[in-house]
Amino acid sequence: MVFNTGAALLDAIVLAVVSHEPQGTYGYKITQDVRKALDVSESTLYPVLRRLQKDDCLEVYDMQFDGRNRRYYKITEKGTAQLALYRIEWKNYSRKITEMFEGGATA
Amino acid sequence: MNRVEFMERLRVLLGDIPAEEREEALEYYRGYFEDAGEAEEERIIKELGSPERVAETIRAGLDERTEHMGEYGETGYRDTRFEQKEVPSGYRKTSWGKGNSTAVKILLILLILLIGIPVVIPAAAGILAGAVGLLIGFAALLAGFLLGGIAIIIAGIALMIEGLSQLYYSMPIALGMTGGGLLTVAFGMMFTAFFWWIFLKTIPRIVSWAVRVVSSLFHRRGGEAR
Numbered sequence: 246m247v248f249n250t251g252a253a254l255l256d257a258i259v260l261a262v263v264s265h266e267p268q269g270t271y272g273y274k275i276t277q278d279v280r281k282a283l284d285v286s287e288s289t290l291y292p293v294l295r296r297l298q299k300d301d302c303l304e305v306y307d308m309q310f311d312g313r314n315r316r317y318y319k320i321t322e323k324g325t326a327q328l329a330l331y332r333i334e335w336k337n338y339s340r341k342i343t344e345m346f347e348g349g350a351t352a
Numbered sequence: 353m354n355r356v357e358f359m360e361r362l363r364v365l366l367g368d369i370p371a372e373e374r375e376e377a378l379e380y381y382r383g384y385f386e387d388a389g390e391a392e393e394e395r396i397i398k399e400l401g402s403p404e405r406v407a408e409t410i411r412a413g414l415d416e417r418t419e420h421m422g423e424y425g426e427t428g429y430r431d432t433r434f435e436q437k438e439v440p441s442g443y444r445k446t447s448w449g450k451g452n453s454t455a456v457k458i459l460l461i462l463l464i465l466l467i468g469i470p471v472v473i474p475a476a477a478g479i480l481a482g483a484v485g486l487l488i489g490f491a492a493l494l495a496g497f498l499l500g501g502i503a504i505i506i507a508g509i510a511l512m513i514e515g516l517s518q519l520y521y522s523m524p525i526a527l528g529m530t531g532g533g534l535l536t537v538a539f540g541m542m543f544t545a546f547f548w549w550i551f552l553k554t555i556p557r558i559v560s561w562a563v564r565v566v567s568s569l570f571h572r573r574g575g576e577a578r
Contacts, residue, residue, distance in 0.1 A: 271383065271387060272380055272383060272384050272387070273383070273384050273387035273388050274387070276384075286399060286400070287384070287396050287399050287400050288400050288401075288405065288406045288409045289409070291377060291380050291381070291409070291410060291413070292409060292410060292412065292413025292414075293413075294380075295373075295376065295377075295380075295413055296413060313386060314383075315383055315386075315387070316379060316380070316383055
């Protein structure tokens with residue numbers, strides 16, 4: 246893909262994907278979900294998830310699945326607030342870029 | 353390389369990061385392989401590239417300093433300063449030195465190293481020392497002005513006290529000296545405040561600039577695995 250996805254956008258996408266699962270979701274599934282929009286590699290998301298966890302935007306808990314331990318990620322209150330901020334920023338940003346591309350009148 | 357070997361190699365490669373971070377990362381990838389299932393194992397190992405590359409991604413995530421130098425993209429962490437953007441094929445820059453044979457290249461590199469090392473290292477050390485010297489000199493100059501300002505304030509206070517002690521002998525002299533002392537204190541304060549302001553404005557900038565320059569000189573990046 247031509248456009249780079251910066252750290253903030255990737256954070257926002259991961260937060261959005263995790264927020265869709267109120268019970269929490271796990272690394273492999275998050276990667277597959279993000280891949281529906283972006284061609285991320287398998288190793289891209291670990292540092293992102295770890296950082297969001299350290300920033301208290303995500304919390305983790307372990308649960309038994311299929312006789313083994315699986316680590317789930319869940320969005321926190323702070324993460325929800327952060328995501329709301331990203332949504333607004335993205336709306337403004339994408340609108341301006343679209344207007345510029347299509348040569349429409351600027352708001 | 354199978355999954356067990358991959359994880360073992362990753363554990364070794366992460367030997368120098370904090371144990372907590374290592375266990376977190378290994379736990380993540382262990383779960384990742386298990387959730388993907390055996391059928392996907394080969395594909396994932398192939399896509400992850402090498403344990404070296406994964407370790408580098410993990411380490412880059414831990415390293416706060418690299419935050420400004422690259423970004424997490426669709427292909428993982430990377431240093432964007434040295435990348436070429438995708439451009440329409442007709443506009444792609446031609447790369448240099450395609451015609452050179454490897455032997456000539458090696459010879460050139462050897463020559464550059466032989467000639468370069470005796471010159472470059474002392475020169476770099478000289479420039480570095482000069483820059484540090486200038487920085488220290490500048491800081492000392494500012495500190496001198498600051499101390500001068502403080503000395504003026506002290507002198508003003510002394511003059512005031514002396515003036516007040518004259519009160520018993522002569523009113524005009526006492527008032528004159530006290531007033532002069534007050535003026536001197538005011539001047540000293542302005543003087544000090546002005547240089548303090550300059551100090552606060554410039555020194556952190558110079559220091560951070562210097563740190564950036566030095567760290568960019570010494571910051572190693574292992575680009576080969578990306």
